[in-house]
Amino acid sequence: MPDYALVLSPLARAAYFAQANEVAQAEVAACVPEAEIRGAERFGGLEVLRLTAPEESLPKLARMSSAQGLFDVTQTGWQPLDSDPGFALHPDFVWGEKYRGKTNETLTQMLINLGLAVCTVEAPARLLDPMCGRGTTLMWALRYGMSATGVERDAQAPAEWRRGLKKWTKLHRQKHKLSEGWVQKANRQGVGRFLDFACAGQVARMVTGDSADLPKLLGRKPFDLIVSDLPYGVQHMGGADSRSPLATMEAAARGWVACLSPGGAIVIAFNANIPKRAELLAAFEGLGLEEVPVPVAHRMSESILRDVLVLHKPA
Numbered sequence: 001m002p003d004y005a006l007v008l009s010p011l012a013r014a015a016y017f018a019q020a021n022e023v024a025q026a027e028v029a030a031c032v033p034e035a036e037i038r039g040a041e042r043f044g045g046l047e048v049l050r051l052t053a054p055e056e057s058l059p060k061l062a063r064m065s066s067a068q069g070l071f072d073v074t075q076t077g078w079q080p081l082d083s084d085p086g087f088a089l090h091p092d093f094v095w096g097e098k099y100r101g102k103t104n105e106t107l108t109q110m111l112i113n114l115g116l117a118v119c120t121v122e123a124p125a126r127l128l129d130p131m132c133g134r135g136t137t138l139m140w141a142l143r144y145g146m147s148a149t150g151v152e153r154d155a156q157a158p159a160e161w162r163r164g165l166k167k168w169t170k171l172h173r174q175k176h177k178l179s180e181g182w183v184q185k186a187n188r189q190g191v192g193r194f195l196d197f198a199c200a201g202q203v204a205r206m207v208t209g210d211s212a213d214l215p216k217l218l219g220r221k222p223f224d225l226i227v228s229d230l231p232y233g234v235q236h237m238g239g240a241d242s243r244s245p246l247a248t249m250e251a252a253a254r255g256w257v258a259c260l261s262p263g264g265a266i267v268i269a270f271n272a273n274i275p276k277r278a279e280l281l282a283a284f285e286g287l288g289l290e291e292v293p294v295p296v297a298h299r300m301s302e303s304i305l306r307d308v309l310v311l312h313k314p315a
């Protein structure tokens, strides 16, 4: 098998901190299982991950969240490879907006990669983020060529999302269509109001509402991937109520699973200090999912140890 060096992006260091190397290796192991990882080393000023893999794996390797580029390692030296990951839309659609509570963009990409690796639906094409904030996951899904639906209880989120979309579509002369409506009877609280962004052959929809009401808000349409970043404690709950992320998940888990196609995957990023991993897993107990362990936990700060729970719904 050819010998490659995957250049670790400085963005991965900013996302995964001291565990950047371990996280990069765990992501490759989960998403490109045919690769043989040899370990991390330095090349010039670059941090690289050395591995062997069949040539057909190159497109998947180029999409790893930690990858900045790839080298072909040969007898005569290291040749840079054309490793364009081939994403739709300008990166500004994901990275452009900065706001309090935004999920790290690199982490969000890894969550989608892990979901795609575990999902056994043929050609997964529909992603749902049931706590979507201002849409980082939705925009990543469009870049991956998937349609996306987000539910967010902060009724201000769609207007903020729209503001960003207007800016980036104008700057990058991106053809698109914005439209809005209601998935249920109009009401003063805005529950059930949606904003659609049609672009690059896909649609991303943001619906105002509570994650615990998914089947009511989204009907019977199933999703192949559910990817979300839970609030990191009470201060990030984004609303008046002070339920912990665990209480929210206990109320919402059944509805999430009901929205998932057989073969689909759920990927959740969370602060492992609240809730503990076992508690979060227990919220899904009895719902017919299988846990897929992926060792990508990393310390973000003294109070936040970010971990990822990956679940598969057998077909």
Ligand SMILES: C[S@@+](CC[C@H](N)C(=O)[O-])C[C@H]1O[C@@H](n2cnc3c(N)ncnc32)[C@H](O)[C@@H]1O
Pocket (backbone or CB within 6 Å): 101, 102, 103, 104, 130, 131, 132, 133, 134, 135, 136, 137, 151, 152, 153, 154, 209, 210, 211, 212, 229, 230, 231, 232, 236, 237, 238, 239, 248
């Ligand atoms: C960590 S943030 C997600 C940020 C998002 N990934 C982004 O980058 O914009 C968690 C989000 O969950 C939302 N949230 C919390 N509880 C919710 C619930 N019960 N239903 C819907 N959204 C909820 C919060 O308002 C917050 O926007």
